[in-house]
Amino acid sequence: MKLAIREEEKLQRSFTLAEELLERTYLHNLTKYEVSPIPAHIANITVRQNIRLFQITKIVYDKNEDVTEKLINIYNTVGSLGSSLALIIDSDGKEVQLYIGIRSGNVLSAQDGLEKSFKGNFPGTQLKNIRNSQIETLIDHLFTGDFSKEQRTVCSVTGIPAFKDVEQDQYIQGLEKLIDAMRGEKFSALFLADAVDLNGAEKTRQGYEELYTNLTPFKETTITSGQNDSFAVVKGITEGITNTINDSITKTQSFTEGKTEGSSDSVTDTKAPNILSATVKTLFGGKVSTAQGITRNYNENQSSTTGNSTTEGVSRATSNTKNSGETKTEGSSRTMQVQFENKTVSQLLTKIDEQLDRLRHAEDLGLWHYSCYFLADDEQTARVAATNYQSLIRGNNSALEGSSINVWKPGHIQKDLLMEYLSRFSHPSLSQQEGLNSQLSKVNGGTLINSRELAIAYGLPRKSVSGIPVIETAEFGRNVYRVDLQQEDRTIRLGNIYYMGQKEPTNVELNVESLAMHTFVTGSTGSGKSNTIYNLVNELDKQNVRFLIIEPAKGEYKNIFGGRPDVRVFGTNPSFAPLLKINPFRFPDAIHVLEHIDRLIEIFNACWPMYAAMPAVLREAVENVYEEAGWDLEKSIHFEPIPVYPTLKQLVIILPAVIERSAYSEEVKSNYVGSLVTRVKSLTMGLVGNIFVDQEVPNEHLFDENCIVDLSRVGSSETKSLLMGILFMRLQEHRMANSTGMNNPLRHITVLEEAHHLLRKTSVTQSDEGANLQGKSVEMLTNAISEMRTYGEGFIIADQSPNLLDPSVIRNTNTKIIMRLPDGNDRVEVGASASLNDEQLNEISKLETGVAIVYQNNWLQPVLSKIDYFGSAIPFSYSHNPKQALKEQRGKMTKVMQLLLRSRLSYKIASDAKYVEECVEFVGKSDLPAYKRFQVTYALENLLATNELIYWDEEHFNKLAQIISELIDGDRLVNYSKSSLDIVVFTEKFLRALATYVDPGNAELSLAVMQCLLYEYAMKFPSFASFYEEWCAYEMKVRETI
Known part of the structure; x- marks a missing residue:
């Protein structure tokens, strides 16, 4: 059924135009449009x-x-x-460069x-400002x-980007997907x-609203049809006589005046008649069909009336009425309503609603x-890159407009x-060529x-690609907030706040008194741990x-x-380096000997595997x-005025005897000798034997x-642990003996590197052999x-592995x-103690060299710090000439031997005061046990007063031999x-070896020393x-022959 009020031909033309505007079907044919000459405002754009x-x-x-x-x-x-x-993405097939x-x-x-x-x-993202000349080269x-x-291919991609139906934490639309897909390709x-200002957005919104209004009447049509019939019959008879006499006089006067005025104007432009024409102009501009009419009317009336009336009358009436009637009514009613919906118009209106919704977001x-635009030296590469990008950005609502x-x-x-437009970072302006069936003459x-x-x-890469590292970081504090900071507290600088991969000017300072706690x-090899300690030590020294x-x-x-000189x-x-010399058995006067023994045994327990x-x-x-000492x-207390302390060499002698007289079985005794005695004896031999001396x-x-104690050249980890433990014990006793009060401010710091040698994790369970001795130690x-x-x-306790x-x-x-x-275990072990959450824990494995998580217990939150680089190293210089030493x-040993053995030599030496003092000094610095x-x-010292020495008497030869054997290791x-x-x-070999300690030019002295040692x-x-x-008999014969 055709309706006279609407023309189907006009509606069809409107559909075509609406589809071009809403679905932008013209974007599929941009190559068929002619690129307009560059306007002046674009031509004048320069880098x-x-x-x-x-x-x-x-x-x-x-x-x-x-x-x-x-x-x-x-x-x-940027849009504001x-x-x-x-x-810009620029790939050379190996690496990608990204510009914004x-x-x-x-x-x-x-x-x-x-x-x-x-x-x-x-924050932390690195932007490199490109110079103008570099920009021109890049373009x-x-x-x-x-x-x-001429050989470049250009592919344009247009369409509405939209999110895919995935969770936010599974985002898959980053540009790294495009870059990875095009790996190995040059493109x-x-x-x-281009930002659209508010006026432009408002005009676009109004255009869509007008288009919606104009299409709405065509969305639905309703037709209603109805029918009704009725029939009636009535009969009646009336008779009557009426006589009437009337006299009437009437006078009437009337005056009327009227005035009417009218006007009508009309303007009509009939080009491209269309119900959507005004809307098109609002949305896109250009000539459209319009109609305008104006009508004005004016009326004016006046009226005046005068009248007189006199009436006289006589009336007489006689009436006889007789009625009879019959009424019969029959009726029927039928109604029909039909509703038609134009689905095409309905779909267009839905799309307009969606576009308006997008524009409402755009207003915000x-x-x-x-x-x-994708560019490559061959069509295939450019097209593949374009299609990958098109599929990447399309999502749930991308079909609202055509993607092309x-x-x-x-x-x-x-x-x-086209390239001239693009080189100025501008979209090309396109115009319709002849023969192109489109309602739009100008497009963009x-x-x-x-x-x-x-x-x-413009979704930046969410994951690293070749040439562009992408890092996800956890958030840390940007300032150090202390709970109970006192203004008089000392602080030292550690570095700067490091936030989201970027060094900030805010300083990170540590409370010095907190360092006393x-x-x-901790940090793996190469993480900057040593540099951090260098800074701590240097700042504390200041x-x-x-x-x-x-x-x-x-x-x-x-x-x-x-x-450094200090x-x-x-x-x-x-x-x-100068040799470290320390006696584990020595302790300060203020320390009880049994107290010291307890600590010493605990050190041995911590460093050696001890059982039963x-x-x-x-x-x-x-x-x-x-x-015995x-x-x-x-x-x-010691029985002598000057206390004498035992040594490990004496312990090696006594230990087997103690084991032997115990009530243990022979097998147990043998095990103890093999374990304890062997370990103690190892401490009296070699370089270590020169360390544990009195x-x-x-x-x-x-x-x-x-002071720096370098134990790095000790091969045995057990020996390292023992040395560290003894130094620790001596430090503790020294502090206790020289204490001046409680809660003293920080005055000394001890750095324990690779602290697991001494403070290793032990089992908390009890073994079959007894208690967990090492754990308790x-x-x-x-x-x-x-x-x-x-x-x-x-203490600064440092270790590569907290676990x-x-x-x-x-x-x-x-x-x-x-x-x-x-x-991971290391991170969990240390992270919980620094109030780190799970994300911050995971961040530990990705920290850059020289970057640390820093936390003190009175801080509100941990911070990341870029530790200052320590560049003030002053290397240790040590000159040691073994031959000269x-x-x-x-020479000194020879003098002492000559003095001690003077009674056994055929020649006499001048034992003046200077000579004796040199010998006293040498013996005083020797490794003899203290009492000897x-x-x-x-x-x-008595020799100068008495001119006699007890060791010169033949009856004390055994004492003389013992002293000489300890001054010179005769066993070796x-x-x-x-x-x-x-x-x-035997004698030749022995004398060659003895020449290391005694002047070989004095044969008589060498033989005398040899006799004592043997x-x-x-x-x-x-x-x-x-x-x-x-040997003695042989030497007597030799002397007799001489």
């Missing part, structure tokens, strides 16, 4: 005046923030400044706004490629988006005219002019999208806090601080060796001055560390400095020489006595 670019070299994301929303913030900033936004920039009439403001907004939303490369502009991509977020790809191949007549190559959609189209520093560094590995610290360095190899009754046996042997253990380094040098050490803070002693340390070590440290740790040592050293020095010489049973060969060896090993007698 220097209008274009700026930044290269994105690193992207940093916060895990807890929505990346898309932050991109919207950035793009809104009325600028165009450009994004602007085109603006106010280029400096737009550039500053983009940079600050980017850094504000993505030239985009459009010429490896060959020439470039230019993304252009901004509106853009957007398109993307247009290809301008080499040789296309319009391509050069882009499509309208809001800022949320632009954030999808100890510090834990606060007059002295340091002791115990380093069991690498030996780096002496090359950093060792060259630093002492001790080592375990005399060729590289071993600790008890060792303790009994230690007590015996003190008693002259100590009353209960009263902690003539030790004073405590004041080790614990009250700046480590617990004792950790408790001692906690208690020592009251004396002003702080190897006893948990209490980490728990009892107030300051945590955590650097890169790849192992040996020569000097041999005192005896010898006392005898030598005999063991070297006794491989030959021939006395002549005698003492025969006394210790009776099996050697017969050989000694044979």
Whole structure:
């Protein structure tokens, strides 16, 4: 059924135009349009005046923030400044370079706004400002490629970007997907988006609303049809007579006046008659059909009436009425209603609603005219890149408008002019060619999208690609907030706040007094742990806090601080540093001997695997060796005016005897001898034997001055642990003995490197053999560390693996400095103690070198810090000439031997005061046991007064032989020489070896020394006595022949 009020032909033309406007079907045929000549305002665009670019070299994301929303913030900033936004991908097939920039009439403001907004939303992201000349080179490369502009193919991609139906944490629309898909291919991509101002957005919205209004009448048609019938019959008879007389006089006067005025205007333009014409003009501009009419009317009337009336009458009436009637009514009614819906119009109206909804978002977020252009040296690469990008950005609502790809191949007549537009970061303007059936004569190559959609189209890579690292980081504090900071507290600088991969000007300072409650520093190799400790030590030294560094590995610290004049360095190899000398049995006067024995046994338990009754046996042997040295253990006094302390060499002698007289079985005794005696004896041999001696380094040098103890050349981990433990014990006793009060301010710091050697994690369970001795010993050490803070002693405990340390070590440290740790168990172990959440824990494995998580217990939250680089190293310089030292040592030893053996020599020496004093000094610094050293020095000092020496008497030869054998290790010489049973060969080998210690030019002295050494060896090993007698007989014969 045709309706006269609407014309179907007009409606059809409107549909065609509406589809072009709403679905933008014209975008599929852009290559068939003619590129318009470049207008002046675009032709005048230059790099220097209008274009700026930044290269994105690193992207940093916060895990807890929505990346898309932050991109919207950035793009809104640019749009609010009325600028165009450009994004460039340039791939050489191996690496990708990513650029973001602007085109603006106010280029400096737009550039500053983009940079600050980017850094504000993505702190840590690195933007490299590209110079104008570099921008020009880049643009030239985009459009010429490896060959020439003529060979480049250009593909444009248009459409509405939309989110895919996936969870936010599964975002799959980042540009890394495009870059990975095109890996190995050379291509470039230019993304252009022109900001649309509010007036433009409002006009677009009004245009859609008008279009909706005009299409609505055509959406539905309703037809209603009805029918009704009725019939009636009536009969009646009336008779009547009426007589009437009337007289009437009437006078009437009337006056009337009227006036009417009218007007009508009409203007009509009949080009392209269409019900949508006004809407098209609002949306896109151009000529349209309009009609306008004006009608005006004016009326005026007046009336006047005058009248008189007189009436007289007589009336008489007679009436007779008779009625009869019949009524019959029949009726029927039928109604029909039919409703028609034009689905095409309905769909168009739905799309208009969706477009209006997009525009409402655009009013809040901004509106853009957007398109993307791919360029490559061959059509296939450009087309593949375009199709990958098209599929990447399409989502749930992308079908609202058509998505299209247009290809301008080499040789296309319009391509050069198109590139001229693009080189100025502008969309091309296109006009309809003849024969193209379109309602639109002028079009633009882009499509309208809001800022949320632009954030999808310009979706920065969410994962690293070749050339662009992408990092997700957890958030840390940006300032150090302390709970109970006092203004008078001392602080030291550690570095700067490091936030989202970027160093900030805010300083990170540590409270010095908090460091007295100890510090834990951890990090894998190469993470910057050592540099961090260098800074701590150096800054504390500026606060007059002295340091002791115990380093069991690498030996780096002496090359950093060792060259300073106020630093002492001790080592375990005399060729590289002065030798560390320490007696485990020595203790300060204020310490009870039994108290010291308890600590010493605990150190052995912590460093050696001890089981069953071993600790008890060792303790009994230690007590015996003190008693033999002259100590009353209960009263902690020595029987001599000057206390004498035993040594490990004496313990080696006593320990087998203690085991032998015990009630254990022979097998157990054998096991104990093989375990305990062997370990103790190993400490009296080699380089270590030169360390554990009675003539030790004073405590004041080790614990009250700046000192470095390098244990890196000790091969055995057990020996390293024992050395560290003994140093720790001596430090604790020194602090206790010299305490001046409680809760002293920090005055000394001890650095324990590779602390697991001493404070290793142990099992908390009890074994079949007895209690967990090692665990209890480590617990004792950790408790001692906690208690020592009251004396002003702080510890910096450093280790590469927190999981190897006893948990209490980490728990009892107030300051945590955590650097890169790849192992998950290590991260969990240390992270919980620094108030880190799960995301911050995972961040530990990704920390850059020199970046640390820092936390003190009175801070509100941990912070990331870029630790200052320590560049003030003063390497340790140590000159040691072994031959010269040996020569000097041999000369002094020769003098002492001549004095002690003077009665057995044929020649006499002048034992004047200077000579004797030199000998006293040498013996005083020797490694003789303390009591023997005192005896010898006392005898030598009396020599000047009495001219007699007890050792010159023949009856004291055994004492003389014992002293000489301890000054010169006779056992070593005999063991070297006794491989030959021939006395002549034996003597030759022995004298060659003895020449190392005594001047070989004095044969008589050498033989006298040799006799003492062989005698003492025969006394210790009776099996050697017969050989000694044979040697003596042989030497007597030799002398007789001479």
